[in-house]
Amino acid sequence: MMRTGLSALWSHWRRNPLQLFTLVAGLALATALWSGVQAVNAEARASYDAAAATLGDGQYDQLLPERGDLIAQKTFIALRRAGWLVGPVVEGRIGAPDNRVRLVGLDPLTTPSGLGPLGDAATTGLPDYLEQLPVYANAATAAKLEGLLNTPVVIDADIAPDTAITDISVAQRLLGMDVQLSRLIVAPVQPIGRPPLAEIAPDLIRRPAQGGGDVGRLTDSFHLNLTAFGLLSFAVGIFIVHGAIGLVFEQRRGMVRTLRALGMPLNRLIVLMAAELLALALLGGVVGVLLGYLIAASLLPDVAATIEGLYGAQVSGTLQLRPAWWLSGLAISVLGTGLAAAGALVGIARMPLLASAKPRAWATARGTARRLQAMGSLALLAVAGLLALAGEGLIMGFGLLGCLLIGAALLLPPVLDRVLAGAQRLATNVTAQWFWADTRQQLPGLSLALMALLLAMAANIGVSTMVSSFRLTFTGFLDQRLASELYVTTESAAQTAAFEAFVADPARETLPLLSVDTTLADLPAELYGARIGATYRENWVLLAQAPDVWTRVAEQQALIVNEQLARRAGLWVGDDLTIGTGLALPIAGIVGDYGNPIGQAIVAEPLFRDLYPEVEALSFGVRSETPQALRESLIEEFGLPAQNITDQAQIKAFSLSVFERTFTVTAALNVLTLAVAAFAIFMSLLTLATMRLPQLAPAWALGLTRRRLGQLELVRAVVLAALTALCALPLGLALAWVLLAVVNVEAFGWRLPMFLFPLDYLTLALFALVAAVIAATLPARRLARTPPSDLLKVFANER
């Protein structure tokens, strides 16, 4: 019995290989997009974990110098002798300027255990460790270090890219930081009765542990973004699978009836069908995971570049097969199939033994379901409205996106139905009336595919609007920020002085880039010292400003902050900001600072030098009418190496390329999503075509030629795609608004102006129409070539 049942089930696939292909391909596509995105996320997260495990800066409190970036080693000893259990860290960069490696030195005896490879060294082989004093790095970093060190390099794949960890003695020597430390890690457990920090080391400040680490928090939004796309793609894929499975079960109703009439118990039949679906789900899942791997492998280099460009976090550019994502890919394939098939299986279980196998197209055209769907969608849109008005936080932003997209998708079939009903009323001839009525009749069968198309198009419109708005804003911003024609790097304080003397010219501005990492308004931030002159006064466009802003800053009466700092700290023009000990200045201007994740404050150069006398400017912007001539004289007369001089065009091109790559990832996902939606339309039309013979046969019998019927099929696809595209436009713009005005502010701390790009939208709509036509061509041609005998059989066969 079992074997008979199985062979009966299998015979369906033998007779309908295209359906089998649809099902597996739909599952595979859904899984591929999902697992590809997951793979990228997993890889990036593993890189952050490596960075966190490398030092775990975030998991412990740290002591930092209040000014400058060095701590005397004797301060460390004084703290230890006072009962402060702190571990020293020395940090700096070594290697060629374009190939720098971050070198971190630790003391395994006082560093909290488990912190990087040295933590293990303290417990597993201290004598060997101290004898060899190895440097730990991953293979790629080790290659960069070749020739720079005379200590052995131990390959450790868990260390973050471009980072090397070694003993504090080695690091101090390589970095030239004798008896100097960069910071101190505070052990989580401290002895009782310690004196307060201020008594022992008043010039150190304690930075509290940051759960999860800075990098993780900053990049979360990016990954949330990717995950949202992955889920969207999966939803589109599941639409396909749902459609395919529903159809399969529908067509098998007759077979089920026969099998049961022959004595196959219902339970066994259900188990068989479930097992069959599980096998198909696993097959689709495996294919999908493989495809996902390919997608991820091709996206990862761009993601790595994006994340590094945006956040400075380093992600390895190579993909590893991690169980986390391929298992989740398989699991979601099985779960998705289960989700899509549950209804159909329940239907089979409830089907009366001898019920007639009603065609699905009729069964699905139920008014109540449609009304419920419309009400659900309105409820979701209402929630979206509430979130937009009252919500806060990044999760809210994505919640808003979700409600908006799903609500709109659910609303699509009722809206289309109304529009088609209107068209039907306006129709003047019988063929047109039949066309509109028949299109309405098909709507339930096509609605999933159309919803997928709607989502794909809306996502495309939303994201491309965001990218293009971003690009316009950012290019303008670069013109403002990169005003200097040349950027020059000096190598020492002495060379800096000589350089300033060399380029001194009343007609020429030299702008030192003076900055220090610090904490402003309890947030990590950078403080800049600016030499205020024509460049700042003329080029900088401020988002908000007080009168005489630059004059007041130059007179050390005020400062300027970037938008990120202003928004995060809740400060605006006129508020005071404390910089350094006891010095608070009013904010005179807010500057747009796109692409920079952290807060900034800008003060006049003399004030900066008072606050941080030890900070030397080693980078300069130089204004020049004749940049090429100046560049040559700097190289030949002043003797500066050529690689120390960059011209503005180069920096600008590099900065732009970072932001181009930033959105390559989302653009690629956009195209994929749209392709999946087109595939969904194709499959829906294909499956509907075979079921619709009973509805087409009377039209044919009344005199419509098969060719004409085929043409009408094409027109129908175009009409539906065009209507969907019309609906997608407002939805896409709403999506763009949410991305720019809500998600962006929450994730990055700045708000982008929104620009509209009607030509892009038109192109997209055309693309969607072409996709619909392509999708409809094969089913239409099939219809046009249906043998008349098949159409006649409709009238002869009792179904």
Add this chain to the structure above:
Amino acid sequence: MNVKILITFLLLPVCAVAQGFAGLGTQAEGFAMPAPAPQFDFPADHGAHPDYRIEWWYLTANMTGPDGTPYGLQWTLFRSALAPETTEGWDSPQIWFGHAAVTTPEAHFATERYARGGIGQAGVQADPFTAWIDEWQLAGTGIDRLRLTASGPDFAYDVALEAQGPLVFHGDGGYSVKSAQGQASYYYSQPFFELAGTITLPTGKVDVTGTAWLDREWSSQPLAADQTGWDWFSLSFDTGNKLMGFRLRQSDGSYYTSGTWITPDGHTTALPDGSFDAEPLATTAVAGRDIPTRWRVQVPSRDVDTIVEAVNPQSWMDLSVPYWEGPVRMVGGASGVGYLEMTGYE
């Protein structure tokens, strides 16, 4: 207290595990070796001997609170050299470890510290005497008058020590043999400290008085390869006599024993192998293993036959290298107090 050498090497597990105890003999190359008939030079010899591989300053105390509750404390500073030299900076081959513990009848608190030599975080200075690691310190004008402070996450102590008798020298005038094969160390003690001060417990501060025992020992060649652990006793009888005795357990089930009998005025008699005996009578489950916490200690030549019992059987030093160390009291055959250390129980 020669057998505590092993702790230091257990703290450097690669020696013990990867190379085995036998390998230590070869590693001793370049280090100075203890020689018979030592001529000590005080106060210089209270300081560090960086040309020897291992060295410690080891203090234990039996104390009582105002209500008669018995307490114990331990403070140890270990020095372990990777090379027989001392240099300034992080590169110094001298490594320091500190252990501190307080024992009450109900609780046992222990903690440890690590430091590299050459940077000032830990060290020993002979005159005026100061031994320190981080904020822990054993210091005074001379070795006879000291103040000891240490703290951990849940305890602290601050006690003054005043010696009531002379230094005593173990073995042959301070040359203490460790095995039948001839491994040896320099070993002397100050067992006559009177102590007064406070201990801080999670429940609050307690004023304490009592007696303390300081051990000084250094060597370059530790135990024989077949020695697996030890049981070490320092006992103070109410009669004023004191006894240091240990048995080294050997892998074939036999023991190597040694000891010193100390009269109230500080006269010593060495107890050669076999003339001191300690026999476990009962064990307690401690940290997943059975540890003897009740012993019969015998020195037939001195008519000593006493039952020794742990004040707190759970005196487990749960540190990088775990061992048992805590105060004991005599409950039969004689009366008095002491300290017991046991290692190598798996």
